[in-house]
Amino acid sequence: MATASVLRLEDEIRTTSLTKRIRPEQFFLDFDPLRSGYVTESQFFRILWENLGVKLNEDQEKMVAAKYMFKGDGNVNYRTFCKVISQPFKADDLTRPPDVQKVDAKEFLGTSRSLQPLNEDQERRVEALLQRLNEFYTYHGINLRTSCEDFDWHHRGVIQESQFYRSFPKPPGVTDEDVFLLVLKYRDPDKPGLVNYLNIHHDLLAVSQRDSDIAKSAFPHYKNVTDYLPTQPDVDLTLQQIFDKIRVAIYKNRVRSIEYFKDYDRLRSGIITEHQFNSAIVLAIGKEAQLSPPEVQKIIEYYRTPDGRVQYKEFCDMLEHAFNVPELEKKPTIDVVRPPAGALGRNLPIMTDEDERRVVEVVNRLAEEVRKRRILVYPYFKDFDRANSYSRVITPMQFRRILHFLTLNVNEEDFKLLCRKFADQTSGDINYPAFVQTIDQDFVNYTQGLIQGIEYKSFPKFEDKIVDIRDVNMDDLMARIRHHALTKRLRVSEFFQDFDQLRSGSITKTQFRRCLSDFGLSTLGEHDLTDVQFEALAQFYKDPKLPDKIMWHKFMWDIESVFTQPGLEKDPTHQVPPSEMYLVPKPGTMQWEFASDEHHKLYNDTMTKWSERVKQRRVLVKPVFQDFDKHNNGHITRQHFRQCLRILEMSATETEMQAVEARFCDDVGFHYSRFLEELDPNPKTEMMYVKRIQNLRVVNDDKKAKEDHPVGDLESVLKKVKTMVVRERVRILEWMKDYDKLRSGRMPKSNFRRALDLCRLGLYESELALLEDHYKVPGYEDKVDYMSFTTDVESVFTVKEMEKAPLLEPERFKPPDDWSENQLSKDYEGYARNALNKMAERVRETRMQLFPLFEDFDEVHNGTVTQSQFRRVLCELELARMVPGEHEWVALQQMFGVRIGGKVMTNYNAFCDAIYGMAGFEWRRP
Structure with a gap:
């Protein structure tokens, strides 16, 4: 146990x-x-x-x-x-x-057999179902295990019944009852609700193996594909015929015969034993040349030496120089022997007369069926040829599958004959190009060793057709081509220049047709260029020096004249015609100016009636027409046009309808876009671009900027420059010397202004004029001595040549506050002092803080607030009542006002310091 x-x-x-x-x-x-x-x-x-x-x-x-x-x-x-x-x-x-x-x-995956006992009838049905599934899966290449493994995450071999129903690849004709019977048979006994799909897969493999064993037992004499080849008759070939056969095999298979023999010749004497020669020649070319032992023995006898060995070197030299002559560069006049026609191809084997007649009958029957059904046969065979560079052979099993797929049914005996006839004598596979050419008259790819008694299609010979071009209107054709180039904005040279590598201006006729097709002049393009029209273009632009070529340069200039004219730089007064003159209506459009007066009156009355109805009902007309325009080309059919009118409830008589259709119909259809432009015209949008440009020109004409509070004397200008230099820490000399390459110390006035502008000092025109007049170079009216200017400005930092005066104590330039430069009248100064004294007394009594409320309004932290914010803070601090009148407010704003960015602000830092100082507080306290 x-x-x-x-x-x-x-x-x-x-x-x-x-x-x-x-x-x-x-x-x-x-x-x-x-x-x-x-x-x-x-x-x-x-x-x-x-x-x-x-x-x-x-x-x-x-x-x-x-x-x-x-x-x-x-x-x-x-x-x-x-x-x-x-x-x-x-x-x-x-x-x-x-x-x-x-x-x-x-069983794999640790499963056990889960076959449930069924009655005899159900067992027979399951057996028949497995047989049918095996045939279907084998033919279509389906694997049941692979289909069900997506639901078996743990790879246990079982899945749920619902998952099995979803993943089961059901062949046509298999009912749900058959699938339920299969589930009933293969349910897992230990796990209810699960189906053991792995056991089904193994049983299908067992059925497939059983069928294979039966097939082998039924045809025991066919063991591999080489058995389909016909047996070679025992013919006593001459030695020269044997050599020719070996040469052809060597040349076709690219065999280096010497490599197989020299391994036996260690001393490189050119001689080996008979047994070694036999082994080497069979290994090298025995199968490819189909050499029999008697033929090998003949070769051995021919190259045998007196001591019994074989001279392989001479034999290999004869093979290596097949269809060639050694040292041919030294013999330029010698004639090289070429292989006979068809010797290097895959010749079809020759069978008995009875078999040949039967093959011809079968092939003719298949060819007739292919012709009636118009089957393109070659791609189906080529899909199975997956070897490198296409070996042009397939296996007999693949050959059978393709015939079955194409429903080209042949019986078993005829199939064996076809395999024998079209078998490759080297590999035993099927030479499918030869077979396809025999049954498909439109396929031409194989020319050697064809079957006698069958007509094969030869390559067609293309000859120039004589076309009558007298009915072609060249003016109308060129107008159509120019219209196409203008509306699509196409450059003709982009389509032609790639075919003219030498830039000769001429290309062949076929290249010209191909370029026109890429240009859009083809059946699939915008304009269908017929053969007669193309021939007319080819005759018109034929190169007189080369009759077989077309002058595409001349064609290009004739078409691109819609954009410009060549040689305009030589004639600047030439008036180029407008591009709109090259627009032509679509073919089939009626020439409205030649219509009768009655037609005009009927059309105008109809359009007026419809237009008034559209305006009264405020109908959106365009969406109804667009629903029928599937190609979005602005055209619909006449039937669709009448259908749209019925949808819009726009009635008209047949005569009125015909008058409108004659106005808007062409070869494409009814041009509803032009119809809607006249029926319900949209107001044209006014182009504001021109007006905008004119306004900008008016604004830019006045280039002189307005000066806001400029300084009037030189000292004030220098003080202003020094103040900006100290605050912004600017080295003016660095900006000036770039304009003085020779370091002469002077520069033009324009460069002087340009350098100061780069320093961003904010000087006005009048202030710059004061500086230019003061630092003007004597003798040079348009020059400025910028070195003296920079020396005066940089004195705010140090004194020039201070090393010569070591006891000198330089005075530091301290820029004044902006608010301290404010000048008030005596009355306003009194008002301001009175208000400040009252507020200082109040602050001293209450010990209040002034800065926090002002800082809440100072978002950029520059120490200033607006005048309204200044009043608001004083109101919140209850100091506004200390300022009784409007004069006091104006006085305070004038005293502490500063100009920032062209706007007057109030310096609350100076105001708070003044209040604290008058109240007797220490600086910056409390």
């Missing part, structure tokens, strides 16, 4: 190792550094659990340990255990055959 349990455990472990593709012995070697074949008991079961995923209970561990613990020292012989698991039979047991000793594992 214990032995059976151990065998069952070994079967489970064997199944797991086969499923996971694991070699158990590799994991035990890490714990056996001495390679003794033994590990401890704990190590043994830990390896099974961690690496194989097999967890044994205590009883099972005891049974396994008792079987493989040979020494009794607590170590387990893992090597014997791995042999039992990995080897299917005992290699050293010769008393019994291996098939008897073989131990097969159970």
Whole structure:
């Protein structure tokens, strides 16, 4: 009983190792550094659990340990255990055959057979269903296991019944009852609701193997594809014929024969033994040339030496120079022997007269069926030819599949004849180009060794057709082409210049037609250029020096005249005609100016009636027409036009309808876009671009900027410059010297102004004029001594040449505050002092803080607020009542006002310091 349990455990472990593709012995070697074949008991079961995923209970561990613990020292012989698991039979047991000793594992993935017992009728139905599924899956290349594995995340071989119904590839004709019977048969007995799809897959493989065995037993004499080849008749060929056959095989297969012989000739004497020669020639070219032993023996006898050996070097030289002459560069007048026509091709084998007649009958029948059904046969065969560079052969099995797919049915005997006739004599595969050419009259690809009695299609010969071009109106044709180039904004040279590599201005006639097609002059383009019209263009632009070429340069200039005229730089007074004159209506458009007065009156009355109706009802007309314009080309059919009128409830008589259609119809259809422009014209949008440009010109004419409070004397200008230099830390000399390359110390006035503008000092025109007059260079009216100017300005930092006066103490320039420069009248100064005294007394009594409220309104932290914000803060501090009248407010704003960005602001820092000072507080306190 214990032995059976151990065998069952070994079967489970064997199944797991086969499923996971694991070699158990590799994991035990890490714990056996001495390679003794033994590990401890704990190590043994830990390896099974961690690496194989097999967890044994205590009883099972005891049974396994008792079987493989040979020494009794607590170590387990893992090597014997791995042999039992990995080897299917005992290699050293010769008393019994291996098939008897073989131990097969159970189903993969650890599953067990889940076949449920059914009645006889259901069993027969399941057997027939498996047979049908095997045929369908084999033909279409379907694998049931692959289809169901997407739902089996843990790879256990079972999925849910609903998942099986979804993933099961059901052939045509298989009903839901058949699928339910299959589910009923293969339900897992231990896991309700699950289907063991893996067992179905294995049973399908068993059915496929059974069918293969039956087929082999039915046709025992066909073992491989080479058996389809006809047997070669025993013909006594001459030695020269044998050499010719070998030369052809060497040339076709690109064989270097010397490489097969020289390995036997270590001394490079050119002579080897008979046995070595026989082995080398068979290995090199025996199969390709189909050499028989008597033919090889003839070659050996011809090259045999007196001592019994064979001269292979002469034989190889003869083969290597097949269809060639050695040292041909030294013999320029010699005639090289060429292979006969068809010798290097794949010739079809010759069969008996009866078989040849039968092949012709079968091929003619297939050719007639291909012609009636208009089947393009070659692509189906080419899809199966996946070898490198297309080997142009397929296997007989692929040949059978393609004929079945094309429903070109032939019986078994005729199929064997076709395989024999079109078999490649080297590989035994089917030469499908030759077969396709025999049944498809429109395919021409194979020319050697064709079947006699069948008419083959030859390559067509293209000859120039004589076309009558007298009915072609060249003016109208050129107008159409110019209209196409103008509306599509196409440059003709872009389509032609790639074909004229030498820039000769001429291309061939076929290239000209191809370029016109790319230009849009084709059936698929905007304008359908007929053969007669193309011939007229070709005759008109024919090159007089080269009659077979077309002057595309002349054609290009004739078409691109819609954009410009060549040589305008030589004639600047030439008036180029407007591009609108090259626009032409679509073909088939009625010339409205030649219509009768009655037609005009009828059309105008109809359009007036419809226009008034559209305006009264405020109908959106365009969407109704656009629904019928699938190509968005502005045209619909006449029937659709009348249908649109019925939808819009715009009635008209047949005469009125015909008058409107005659106005807007052309060869494309009814031009509803032009119709809507006259029926419901949209107001034209006024182009404001011209007016905008005129306004900008008026604004830019007055380039002189308005000066806001300029300084009137030189000292004030220099003070202003020095103040900006100190505050912005600007080195004016760095900007000036770039305009004085020779370092002469002077520069033009324009450059002087340009340099000061780059310094961003904010000087006005009058202030710059004062500086230019003061620093003017004597003798040069348009020059400025910028060195003196920079010296005066930079004196705010230091004194020039101070190293010559070490005891000199320079005075530091301190820029004054902006508000301190404000000058008030005596009355306003009194008003301001009175208001400040009252507010200072109030601040001294209450010890209030002034800065926080002002800082809340100073977002940029520049120490200023607006006049309204200044009043608001004083109101919140209850200091506004200390300013009784408007004069006091104006006085305060004039005293502490500063100009920032052209706007007058109030310096609240100076105001607060003044209040704190008058109240007797320490500076910046409280």
